[in-house]
Amino acid sequence: MEDALADYLDEFTRRDWQTLDPDDVDDPVRVAVVGLGWFAREWALPGIARSAFTEATVVTDVDADAVETVAVEHDVRGVTPDELRSGAVADEYDAVYVATPNATHLVYVRAAAEQGKAILCEKPLEATVDRARELVAACRDADVPLMVGYRMQTDPAVRRLRDLLEAGFAGDVVHVHATMSQTMLGELGSDHDQWRLDPDLSGGCALMDIGVYPLNTTRFVLGSDPVRVSGRTRTEHEAFAGVDEHATFRLEYPGGVDAMCTVSQNAQHASRLEVTGTDARLILDPAFYEREDRGFAVVREGTRVDVDFDQVHQIEEEFAYFGHQLLAEEPFYPDGDHALGDMRVLDALYESAEMGRAVALGDDA
The missing domain is CATH 3.30.360.10 (Dihydrodipicolinate Reductase; domain 2)
Structure with missing residues (x-):
């Protein structure tokens, strides 16, 4: 059985979606991180940094202390949620990663879509089906790419x-x-x-x-x-x-x-x-x-x-895929x-x- 498996599992960790050489990427996708809970701090921000195709440039959260701390730790711009939604610093990011409570996804995704930014939104999309439909429609109407954070799909x-x-x-x-x-x-x-x-x-x-x-x-x-x-x-x-x-x-x-x-x-x-x-x-x-x-x-x-x-860093793989697909101008599956x-x-x-x-x-x- 080992020989038969080898035909399918050769180069187990290969990125079958990757066409760009990371060494050729001079301008990675700049990401604004919205929501600085434990997952964003301990996993998303390190994953963004590990990926050759992305870099974090802006962070925000309703907790001003968390914004200040994370901004210093990661050498990024910290802003208030109102500043991010208003587009006051929109020239400092290309994409927005939304990692807030489910029922607040829509407001941030809609704002990012209106700014013409690509979006990576955590799962589930929203707290209800109706709000999820509004979220998808906001991205479709603004003609901006939307990926949803199913990290298992890039593992x-x-x-x-x-x-x-x-x-x-x-x-x-x-x-x-x-x-x-x-x-x-x-x-x-x-x-x-x-x-x-x-x-x-x-x-x-x-x-x-x-x-x-x-x-x-x-x-x-x-x-x-x-x-x-x-x-x-x-x-x-x-x-x-x-x-x-x-x-x-x-x-x-x-x-x-x-x-x-x-x-x-x-x-x-x-x-x-x-x-x-x-x-x-x-x-x-x-x-x-x-x-x-x-x-x-x-x-x-x-x-x-x-x-x-x-083993791979799951969140690095997810953000690498997100940034790669944007730079390669290819669609997302999830x-x-x-x-x-x-x-x-x-x-x-x-x-x-x-x-x-x-x-x-x-x-x-």
Whole structure:
């Protein structure tokens, strides 16, 4: 099996999307970072700096102290949210990265679109489907490129898994199992990201915040969209009152392929994706968290092979792709229309959980 795998997994971390030589890039894409929570500080800003195709030049946040601190640490221009939305320093950036609470994405994306800037918006697109549609429409009307932050899609481990599926290495896909869980209030710290517990800001918690990972990654590796979904949510602790603490959901894909997914904001840390076909099983474990190395295994004909590969900085890969596609004048795959598919599925899952029945999705989901 090792010889057969080598045909597909040679140069495991290759960037199959890259056509530009990083050494030839004299003017990387200048990025304004909106929202300076732990993820932007610890992962996005380092990822932007590591990428040869991007550089951070402006930062903003509602927390003035955070802006001042980050501006000094990264030698960038710190501005207020009003200054950024007004376009007062628009000549200092080419693109805007939005990493604020879900329900505030629209206001920043709309402002960036009106300034004619390219946009990378974190997932999920917004707190509701309607606001997500407005966001995509604002970019379309302004004719500006919109990419959505599905970092799994630029991770080599995920791309190689998709390559194997497309090549038929696993045979016909039969089912998918995925799980993602964390003790949110412990792993992220009690003072971090409490907006996730506010349904008006987040639109939900377990499904909206981490359910989107197995949902979107499954869509990506299968190259297909679910046609019917069912979901169940559960909340047990007072800290999660008003939002979903745990969720279980089923995604039915064309051909009867089912993806069974479980997510939790208050359970033992876990992160796994397993695709089972008629000929092989493909396993990512760990799978989804940026702060842990990915594992890649193939089980075929009774033999398991754990692939040893050089790990990459997930966020560097994401921003490298973003900057590269802009400089090469090439489109993004995870664009606004693609992200709207997730929003419609998430909305249907909440509907299913409330009504206690499966929900069919239209052709555009």
